[in-house]
Amino acid sequence: MTGSREGTASPTEGTPPVEGSCVNFASVGKxxxxxxxxxxxxxxxxxxxxxxxxxxxxxxxxxxxQLVNGVLRPNEGTVEVLGESVPEEGVEAFRRRxxxxxxxxxxxxxxxxxxxxxxxxxxxxxPRDAIDARFAELLEEMGLDASLSDRYPHxxxxxxxxxxxxxxxxxxxxxxxxxxxxxxxxxxxxxMELYEQFIxxxxxxxxxxxxxxxxxxxxxxxxxxxxxxxxxxxxxxxETAAVMATPAPGYVARLVxxxx
Amino acid sequence: xxxxxxxxVLALCPVLISAEPIVVASKNFNESYILGEAVAQxxxxxxxxxxRRMGLGGTLICYEALVAGEIDIYVxxxxxxxxxxxxxDSQLGFEDLNAAIAPLGLQLLPPFGFNNxxxxxxxxxxxxxxxxxxxxxxxxRSGLKVxxxxxxxxxxxxxxxxxxxxxxxxxxxxxxxxxxxxxxxDGAIHVTDAxxxxxxxxxxxxxxxxxxxxxxxxxxxxxxxxxxLPASAKARLGLVxxxxxxxxxxxxxxxxxxxxxxxxxxAAGYLDGIGVESETARSGFxxxxxxxxxxxxxxxxxxxxxxxCVGIALGLIxxxxxxxxxxxxxxxxxxxxxxxxxxxxxMIPLFxxxxxxxxxxxxxxxxxxxxxxxxxxxxxxxxxxxxxxxAMGLTRGQELRHVFVPLSMPSMLAGIRTAAxxxxxxxxxxxxxxxxxxxxxxxxxxxxxxxxxxxxxAVPAALLAVATELMFEGIERALVPKHLRTSEA
Numbered sequence: 217m218t219g220s221r222e223g224t225a226s227p228t229e230g231t232p233p234v235e236g237s238c239v240n241f242a243s244v245g246k247x248x249x250x251x252x253x254x255x256x257x258x259x260x261x262x263x264x265x266x267x268x269x270x271x272x273x274x275x276x277x278x279x280x281x282q283l284v285n286g287v288l289r290p291n292e293g294t295v296e297v298l299g300e301s302v303p304e305e306g307v308e309a310f311r312r313r314x315x316x317x318x319x320x321x322x323x324x325x326x327x328x329x330x331x332x333x334x335x336x337x338x339x340x341x342x343p344r345d346a347i348d349a350r351f352a353e354l355l356e357e358m359g360l361d362a363s364l365s366d367r368y369p370h371x372x373x374x375x376x377x378x379x380x381x382x383x384x385x386x387x388x389x390x391x392x393x394x395x396x397x398x399x400x401x402x403x404x405x406x407x408m409e410l411y412e413q414f415i416x417x418x419x420x421x422x423x424x425x426x427x428x429x430x431x432x433x434x435x436x437x438x439x440x441x442x443x444x445x446x447x448x449x450x451x452x453x454x455e456t457a458a459v460m461a462t463p464a465p466g467y468v469a470r471l472v473x474x475x476x
Numbered sequence: 477x478x479x480x481x482x483x484x485v486l487a488l489c490p491v492l493i494s495a496e497p498i499v500v501a502s503k504n505f506n507e508s509y510i511l512g513e514a515v516a517q518x519x520x521x522x523x524x525x526x527x528r529r530m531g532l533g534g535t536l537i538c539y540e541a542l543v544a545g546e547i548d549i550y551v552x553x554x555x556x557x558x559x560x561x562x563x564x565d566s567q568l569g570f571e572d573l574n575a576a577i578a579p580l581g582l583q584l585l586p587p588f589g590f591n592n593x594x595x596x597x598x599x600x601x602x603x604x605x606x607x608x609x610x611x612x613x614x615x616x617r618s619g620l621k622v623x624x625x626x627x628x629x630x631x632x633x634x635x636x637x638x639x640x641x642x643x644x645x646x647x648x649x650x651x652x653x654x655x656x657x658x659x660x661x662d663g664a665i666h667v668t669d670a671x672x673x674x675x676x677x678x679x680x681x682x683x684x685x686x687x688x689x690x691x692x693x694x695x696x697x698x699x700x701x702x703x704x705l706p707a708s709a710k711a712r713l714g715l716v717x718x719x720x721x722x723x724x725x726x727x728x729x730x731x732x733x734x735x736x737x738x739x740x741x742x743a744a745g746y747l748d749g750i751g752v753e754s755e756t757a758r759s760g761f762x763x764x765x766x767x768x769x770x771x772x773x774x775x776x777x778x779x780x781x782x783x784x785c786v787g788i789a790l791g792l793i794x795x796x797x798x799x800x801x802x803x804x805x806x807x808x809x810x811x812x813x814x815x816x817x818x819x820x821x822x823m824i825p826l827f828x829x830x831x832x833x834x835x836x837x838x839x840x841x842x843x844x845x846x847x848x849x850x851x852x853x854x855x856x857x858x859x860x861x862x863x864x865x866x867a868m869g870l871t872r873g874q875e876l877r878h879v880f881v882p883l884s885m886p887s888m889l890a891g892i893r894t895a896a897x898x899x900x901x902x903x904x905x906x907x908x909x910x911x912x913x914x915x916x917x918x919x920x921x922x923x924x925x926x927x928x929x930x931x932x933x934a935v936p937a938a939l940l941a942v943a944t945e946l947m948f949e950g951i952e953r954a955l956v957p958k959h960l961r962t963s964e965a
Binding site: 285287307308309310311312314316318319320322324325326335336339368370384394 | 858860861863864865866867868869870871874878879882883885956957959960
């Protein structure tokens with residue numbers, strides 16, 4: 217993992233994509249109506265691992281995530297995902313190769329658990345038995361009882377909703393999973409269980425993940441790689457252990473202290 | 477939805493492709509109903525097939541419908557034709573009138589005989605006390621409260637002309653004609669306009685003051701027909717020529733107003749008097765109710781189906797663009813501010829009279845609730861769900877079909893439901909432009925001041941509204957999961 221670091225003399229410019237990375241940002245800048253959220257951001261996420269983007273709210277971390285699935289487009293630089301640039305045409309097919317889970321789960325209230333999870337597979341015209349098999353496999357993987365299949369979201373606990381949300385994100389066996397603070401709206405005990413469940417499922421699925429969070433503990437718990445963002449820049453990026461051992465002075469150092 | 481459309485089209489067929497009966501119309505006041513019915517019965521007894529369009533909402537609606545060929549006959553008054561329609565300054569004679577309307581394909585047949593002209597009426601006691609014998613006497617006397625019907629106030633052959641000729645200085649109040657007699661009896665007003673054949677003149681003991689300057693034109697009742705009417709039908713209508721004088725018409729009017737006769741009986745009685753045996757081919761109560769209700773449902777269902785399709789489509793097209801959806805909601809809202817009777821009247825130049833303009837007006841009326849509820853529901857879909865459906869890789873169409881539309885369904889249904897109830901209510905006014913429905917007995921009942929008859933339209937309309945509510949609850953139950961329903965919250 218390479219990354220820019222505050223104060224270093226632009227080591228990122230012209231950095232070639234790292235072999236085996238599922239997401240690659242090269243000198244990316246994004247502004248809204250002339251206000252730059254960030255500029256000259258470069259980092260990559262290694263395939264098969266979890267990378268966490270950590271920052272305060274307003275640090276632009278959700279914007280980074282939206283650049284990955286093409287909801288937003290960069291004003292500068294390039295974003296490569298799963299070995300290709302985010303396409304201009306047919307972006308829907310591209311997005312279906314990327315799972316998406318969000319804070320509060322975002323389940324469709326008019327659909328049952330089963331309908332929420334298998335919607336995309338039905339739209340992709342998977343055969344019925346393949347859908348059923350995959351659905352059963354995911355429930356099992358996320359520790360959900362099959363009896364919940366025909367319930368509506370409002371009949372589930374917050375933790376159950378979140379697991380269903382992860383099942384939905386994983387349904388099409390995506391190469392990459394985007395996690396937009398999906399664990400932040402549940403109580404701490406449930407959250408711990410969710411972490412275990414997620415780690416188990418991610419290993420089992422072998423999927424790369426990009427997690428956005430403001431919670432350093434969560435990042436350390438789940439991610440092998442960190443990208444710390446603040447003030448419109450990448451403050452530090454690297455393997456979790458390395459960042460923890462030698463945090464950059466200032467914000468990153470204070471953030472790491474919260475873990476001690 | 478397709479099944480509904482099919483039913484609607486099937487139901488419309490007999491209306492659109494009926495044979496070619498002679499269409500007889502009347503305006504919505506008693507004398508016109510009676511004379512129209514007499515004409516209809518006279519033709520039926522002569523072997524002609526007749527379709528009735530009674531109770532149209534005024535002179536211009538009848539006249540325009542006749543010119544457009546939507547109706548074949550109605551009974552008009554020569555004075556009305558001369559002044560209100562042809563806008564002639566001078567009083568045209570019968571032959572002049574016929575010459576004037578011939579280019580339009582219209583023709584006057586020989587008059588019934590009586591002259592139902594305007595008159596000013598004063599309570600007899602007051603007239604004797606103040607020695608009011610002529611209109612000039614009235615004009616010379618100050619302090620008399622004058623109230624005239626709204627139409628009289630506006631018409632060139634009414635108050636404006638009258639006040640010029642006689643030099644009236646005051647501007648009278650407008651009053652609903654049916655209320656004027658009671659107001660006279662109560663002493664609230666002293667003078668009003670009346671028709672010289674009104675049954676009320678005797679009942680309320682009123683004196684008609686003499687038109688000493690001969691201002692009021694002759695209002696001879698004449699069958700006004702399309703010139704292309706078969707000669708045999710015209711000949712048949714010749715039988716009414718000079719068969720009724722003022723007193724005779726007054727008596728027939730009184731028999732309906734105060735004697736409990738209905739229009740069909742009054743018309744049959746008159747025809748019997750001139751030696752024509754007619755069958756009052758009146759359908760029974762239930763048959764009429766069935767026909768009116770069926771027509772009412774037809775009007776409402778077509779208008780509502782169209783408003784639903786157009787309204788939802790419009791909502792789906794514009795909701796992603798803020799200013800556009802506001803513009804559309806305002807535009808459809810504008811439609812609602814037009815009084816329904818005015819909207820119906822506005823449809824006549826475009827679609828004539830009958831079912832089509834009524835449906836068009838009801839459609840425009842129903843649009844707002846559908847569009848507004850659709851747009852509101854779509855733009856208020858939880859932004860998290862919008863973000864998720866987008867990030868999942870749903871196409872725009874899939875997003876609408878699987879997320880936006882089902883989530884907006886309760887609100888859309890509520891909008892359609894509101895539109896349906898508005899439609900059922902407003903459709904009762906469609907009778908004014910000859911579209912029939914449950915408004916028919918209401919309009920006739922209003923003219924006759926007959927509460928029972930009004931109820932025959934009002935009660936089924938109310939029941940229809942309730943049934944519609946129940947139906948929509950059923951539809952919602954079928955389409956919306958329980959926890960998202962609005963009606964069971």
